[in-house]
Amino acid sequence: MSKRASILVAVITAIAAFAGLPARARAQLPPDEMTIKTIPQPAPNWVFVLDAGFPGTSVAKLDIIDGDARKMLGQLSGGYLANFEISPDHREMYMIDTYYSRGWRGTRTDVVSIFDAQSLNFEAEIEIPPKRILIVPKRDTAAVTPDGRFMLVANMTPATSVSVIDLKARKFAGEIDTPGCVQVLAPGNRQFSSMCADGSILTIQLDDTGAAKDKKQGKPFFDANKDPVFDQPAVVGSHAYFDSYHGAIHVLDLSGAEAAPEPEWSVYASEKEKSWRPGGWQTIAFNEKHGLMFVLMHHGGEWTHKQFGTEVWVFDATKKTRVGRIKLKTSAYSIYVSNSDKPILYALSLLKSQMDEYAVPDGKYLGVVDQLGTPFLVQGP
16 A cells, blocks of 8 residues: 555544544534733833834834833834824823835825723724824824823924824814924923924914914024934923034923023033044933933944944933943943833843843943844833
8 A cells, every 4th residue: 555545544544533433522622712911000110112123114013111120011013113102191002103005005094003001902093194204213203292182293294294183082183384393392281392404493382172372483402504413302391301413412491482492511521522422313311300311422423423322421410410421231222211219221222132221320230121123212101
């Protein structure tokens, strides 16, 4: 008998034996019972790491990490070059997404995807105009007002505007033109600020429907031709801290109808330190409880502003003086510092797909969370 015939006989024999079994023995397995695990309310040392999914970028990923335990708690999925926000009461999480009907082409749809913050279940989506700015994710292309009522999404087509989403009513509320200005910083419940091409800040006041009721554009607070600033400031209450390519610190009070610059200061204590420069993607962070500001630094010259950082310089923001230097075990592209009593400095390594953690203020190395894909942004609850 051939090998194929032997196998066929064995299969037929097995089927016949099964058919001869009592019905009780042939009963179906019980159906699976699906359960949903939940995660607790975010703790001060939790972080959210946004993986843009390079080089594909059609599906983004958000990692939810307990920084104390260096443990992955859960993940959310997003669309093309997605961004992330969390509600001020920590009950909902939002992915700001773009999708194309044919994957990378076809009809474009932009939505705000809403997730329950404990179960991570998808709850709803709000369609918005297909205009949101599509760039490598930046922290300030979207914002939620402190009261959780409105989400603001920056648009560029290349005309610039801001989409206003009413999160309470679950609907698109309208669009506000911001000619020559992009980005959204939301220090107040009914206002936001955008950075303009000439180095000024546009401040827009909102009414209770989300419509613009007043616009005021201040004077430039930096010279983009001489010393540009990084456009992802550390925002503390109504104050925004911008670092520049040449190490200047610009502080803006955004609480009023017009942005008010405060006295500029420098990260350098002497001329010889100017061989160091700020650089990376997310280059500045702040711990409000201790009044400490952190800047990602590297050895470099002109136009090295995207070079990875090898140190994080720590400053007393009130005294405007450096109080420490943290040498990084792995060069970093983005940093964040938790706003807790025992803060942690988080440093993302884009090339190594990992996040290193350091104690603040002494800089003691705490450990690593790896296998994070292409992590660009890190933020806290």
